[in-house]
Every structure is written in C-alpha cells, then in structure tokens.
Amino acid sequence: MTKPRITPRPTDDWTAEVDDAFAVLRAHAPGDQSGPPQRPKANILGIYAWHPGFVRGWMPFSDHLRHSTLPDRVREMAILRTTWLGYGEYEWAQHVWMSKAAGYLTENEIAALSEGPDAAEWSPADAAVVRAVDEMCTVKNVSDATWSELEAQFTREQLIDFTFTVGTYDMHCTAFTVLGLQLDEGLTGFPDDHRRAG
Structure with missing residues (x-):
C-alpha cells in the first residue's frame, strides 16, 4: 500500500489526554522525565494517538512484551521471523534497525531469519525457536516435538511470553x-x- 488509510496524527495536535495515555512509554525512558512529555514521531504511534482509549488498553501489554522474560536476542528473532512471514514490513524494518543498533542480532542472523529454521547459521536451539515461529504462523500451533525443544531452553513464563x-x-x-x-x-x-502481491 503506497499511502496510509489513517494518517498519523501530527504531534502538535496531540492533547493532554494523548500524552497521558502514552505515559507507559516514558516509564522505561532514560533521563529526567519531569519536563513536558516528549512526543515520539513514529508513524504507528501517530496512528494510535487518534485513539487514547486504545493506547491506555494496549500499551501496558505492548510494553510488557518489550521487557518480558525472553532474552532480547530471542525476542527479536521471534519478531523478525514472524513479520517476515506475515509481510509486516513496518515492524520488520523497525526491529531490524533496533536489533542491529542494540547488538542483539548480527547481519548474518538477520539474513538467516529470512531463510528459516534450516539456515546454516542456527544452532539446534536457535533452529527450534525459528521453527516454532514458522509453525505458529502457518498452522497456528506448535508440534509436540518443537515444543519439547522449546521447553528444554525456556521457563514456563518465557514460553508464555x-x-x-x-x-x-x-x-x-x-x-x-x-x-x-x-x-x-x-x-x-x-x-x-x-x-x-497486491
């Protein structure tokens, strides 16, 4: 799609209600938070800004996933493989940038995520993570064999996350x-x- 169906709300049009709804994002931000809130420019947040009630409901859960029990590297592997399979270009591009900037994944690992669980880059444990994503996104389940491989490396909390x-x-x-x-x-x-296509 070459143009938005809902354009991001300009930050100078945000209200105090919108700023308050996004407060959860500032909870993990570094530095002094006592001044006026900084309004992020990301297009997705601009779309969310049209609906403060949605933001208040959604952002705590979204923030949990960002700071969950999963190791950062595994979280980013899961996100990148999921968004590659689902043609989720926005989140894929965001998380490629974030993964590189934070050093969570190498260029070779990012390339391997476009190939899948059989890429030569992966250890057996990594391949199980990528395979689980593939199974979830294609058959909407995880095989018992793959689940056993996940159980061998993650806690119950991590499996839920x-x-x-x-x-x-x-x-x-x-x-x-x-x-x-x-x-x-x-x-x-x-x-x-x-x-x-299309």
Whole structure:
C-alpha cells in the first residue's frame, strides 16, 4: 500500500489526554522525565494517538512484551521471523534497525531469519525457536516435538511470553497492512523480491 488509510496524527495536535495515555512509554525512558512529555514521531504511534482509549488498553501489554522474560536476542528473532512471514514490513524494518543498533542480532542472523529454521547459521536451539515461529504462523500451533525443544531452553513464563510475542506480531502484520502504515523516514523496508502481491 503506497499511502496510509489513517494518517498519523501530527504531534502538535496531540492533547493532554494523548500524552497521558502514552505515559507507559516514558516509564522505561532514560533521563529526567519531569519536563513536558516528549512526543515520539513514529508513524504507528501517530496512528494510535487518534485513539487514547486504545493506547491506555494496549500499551501496558505492548510494553510488557518489550521487557518480558525472553532474552532480547530471542525476542527479536521471534519478531523478525514472524513479520517476515506475515509481510509486516513496518515492524520488520523497525526491529531490524533496533536489533542491529542494540547488538542483539548480527547481519548474518538477520539474513538467516529470512531463510528459516534450516539456515546454516542456527544452532539446534536457535533452529527450534525459528521453527516454532514458522509453525505458529502457518498452522497456528506448535508440534509436540518443537515444543519439547522449546521447553528444554525456556521457563514456563518465557514460553508464555514467546507465544504471545509471536501471536501479537502476527496480528500486527494484518492490522498494519489494513491501516496502510508507512515506514518511518530513514528505515529500509523489505527487499524487492519479498513483497506480497497486491
């Protein structure tokens, strides 16, 4: 989609209600938070800004996933594979940038996530993570064999967080496509050979 169906709300049009709704984002921000709130420019937050009630309901859960029990690297692997499979270009581009900037994943690992669980880059434990994402996104379940491999490396809390992370980003792929969410300036989208027809 080449234009948004809902355009981001300009930050100078945000109200005190919108600022208050986004307060959960500031809870983990570094530095002094006593001044006026900084309004993030991301296109998705601009869309959310039209609906403060949604923000108040959604952001605590979204913030939990961002700071969940999963190791950062595993979380980013799950998000990138999910959004690659679901053609979720916005979140894929955001998380490629974040993963590189934070050092969670290497260029080779990011490339391997576009290949899948059989990529030579993966250890058996990593391959199980990628395979679980593939199974969740294609058959909407995880095989007993793959689940056993996950249980060998994650706690119950981590298994729950993993499941909801994949499920949430799979939902993002649909929602953001429907809304016509456009990439933020400076981000690189999918390669030309990975675009859904139509």
